[in-house]
Amino acid sequence: MSAPRICAVVVTYNRVDLLSKSLDGLLGQTRLTDEILVIDNASTDGTTEMLASRYQNVVVHRLPRNMGASGGFSEGVRVAYENGFDWIWLLDDDVVAEPQCLEELLEVAIESGKLIVTPTRRSATGTYPRNEAVINEATQSYRCPADNDSRWVSIDIFTFEGPLIHRSVVDRVGTPNARFFIIADDTEYSVRIYREFGPLASALANRTAVNRLIPLGEDLILESQLKRLVTGNSNVAIKADDQHWKQCYYLRNRHLIWKQLGWRRRRVRQLVIHGGFLFTDAFVSFRRGWDWRLRLKTNAQAFWLGLIGKDGAFIDPATYHATRKRRAEAKN
Numbered sequence: 001m002s003a004p005r006i007c008a009v010v011v012t013y014n015r016v017d018l019l020s021k022s023l024d025g026l027l028g029q030t031r032l033t034d035e036i037l038v039i040d041n042a043s044t045d046g047t048t049e050m051l052a053s054r055y056q057n058v059v060v061h062r063l064p065r066n067m068g069a070s071g072g073f074s075e076g077v078r079v080a081y082e083n084g085f086d087w088i089w090l091l092d093d094d095v096v097a098e099p100q101c102l103e104e105l106l107e108v109a110i111e112s113g114k115l116i117v118t119p120t121r122r123s124a125t126g127t128y129p130r131n132e133a134v135i136n137e138a139t140q141s142y143r144c145p146a147d148n149d150s151r152w153v154s155i156d157i158f159t160f161e162g163p164l165i166h167r168s169v170v171d172r173v174g175t176p177n178a179r180f181f182i183i184a185d186d187t188e189y190s191v192r193i194y195r196e197f198g199p200l201a202s203a204l205a206n207r208t209a210v211n212r213l214i215p216l217g218e219d220l221i222l223e224s225q226l227k228r229l230v231t232g233n234s235n236v237a238i239k240a241d242d243q244h245w246k247q248c249y250y251l252r253n254r255h256l257i258w259k260q261l262g263w264r265r266r267r268v269r270q271l272v273i274h275g276g277f278l279f280t281d282a283f284v285s286f287r288r289g290w291d292w293r294l295r296l297k298t299n300a301q302a303f304w305l306g307l308i309g310k311d312g313a314f315i316d317p318a319t320y321h322a323t324r325k326r327r328a329e330a331k332n
Contacts, residue, residue: 004086006102006164008033009079011072012093013041016050018213023055025096031103033089035059037080039072068181068313073160077175086167090160095121095210097162104208105164108152116193116202117152118163124215132204133157135194140263151207154200156193160186162210163202172196179311183246184253191260220284238281241290245320248302251277252314255306274303291327 008026012019019038026036036055040047040062051060061079063072073090080088087109089102097119105117123129133142135156145153160176163186173192176185193201220238239247251274258267278299285292301314 004106005034005084006087006089007035007037007080007083007085008089008091008102009037009039009073009076010091010093011039011041011069011076011160012043012047013066013069013072014043014045014047015093016043016045016047019047019093020050020054021096021213022091022093023058025099026091028099029097029102030100031106033102034085035080035083037061037076039063039076039079041066041068041072066317067178069160070176070180070182070185071178073185074175074178077165077170081167081170081175088165088167088170090163090165091210092161094213095161096213097210098208101162101208101210102164104205105162108203108205109164109166112152112154112203114152114154114201114203115166115169115197116158116163117205118155118158118161118202119205120209121159121161122209122211124212128209129212131157131159135191135199135261140261140266145204148206152203152205155202155204156199157187157190158202158204160189161212169193169197177311179313180253180256181249181313181315183250184257187257188253188260191257236277236280238284241285241295241324242321244295245298245315245317248298248315251299252302252306253311256309256311259309271303271307274306278303291324294324294327 010019010022010026023036026033036058038051038058038060040060042063042065048062051058061075063075067075069092076090077088091097101119105119108114109117118132120128130144132155133144134154135142142157145155173189173196176189180188190202220240254270255267255274258270278296281299282292282296285295298315305314
């Protein structure tokens with residue numbers, strides 16, 4: 001029986017230094033991939049030149065415009081699948097896989113019989129952020145699996161920071177949804193897999209990890225009595241101006257996921273929380289001297305798109321930052 005052919009797919013956008021570290025991690029694996037495919041979201045920071053000079057054996061697929069992480073992963077899975085690879089290994093450009101990571105993922109896949117195996121993730125501060133989760137249909141929620149010493153645990157939800165996915169998954173559920181643009185595209189893909197293959201179709205490999213190169217963003221955390229009443233959790237995270245556009249995608253895409261799952265109660269809760277967030281964010285932004293009008297406009301846009309269940313790109317990061325800069329200069 002021949003060894004499985006594996007393609008690592010790395011999605012990047014204007015992170016030339018981080019990308020090189022991520023690629024070095026792939027080239028240092030104890031079990032090398034058969035191909036490394038970089039999906040370049042039309043970077044303008046010298047990524048093209050760096051890849052051409054230092055990584056001639058890496059296959060580069062440059063997109064005509066920035067299609068977001070979602071568009072990049074969708075295209076990467078499509079290309080790898082059409083090129084006949086047995087396994088597709090998805091990674092962001094800001095993570096570095098431990099040297100034995102791929103070897104361990106393959107062994108866990110054989111031992112568990114799972115078609116999706118993902119590593120744990122270690123943050124830049126050494127902690128282990130847990131977004132991997134098990135879906136509970138009865139309570140319309142999902143929870144992180146309990147920590148234990150087992151080699152692997154079954155999960156439903158995973159992130160696009162290291163999952164190894166068998167081509168038979170793509171046979172049945174297709175590629176990630178490019179129209180999410182960014183954030184929660186991995187959750188949406190996990191939900192489709194859950195619907196097609198049933199509960200606990202994926203495995204979390206506890207004995208290997210990918211290391212995040214940048215720390216998680218430090219959000220402003222406030223307390224909301226409305227959110228406490230609706231969810232039992234009062235914490236509200238508010239991002240600074242430069243990262244606010246990502247929060248808009250997060251909020252819109254959460255609506256789409258609850259709709260996809262058919263979780264009506266959860267979707268109603270999301271609409272109530274999102275509505276309250278519009279006013280909270282505007283008030284906090286005004287007090288902090290941020291561009292509260294621009295934020296309110298994009299928040300309302302995200303709320304409306306979530307309400308009607310419409311996906312697709314609605315904020316271009318470059319345009320958003322240019323608008324912020326122009327408005328700040330006009331204000332001064």
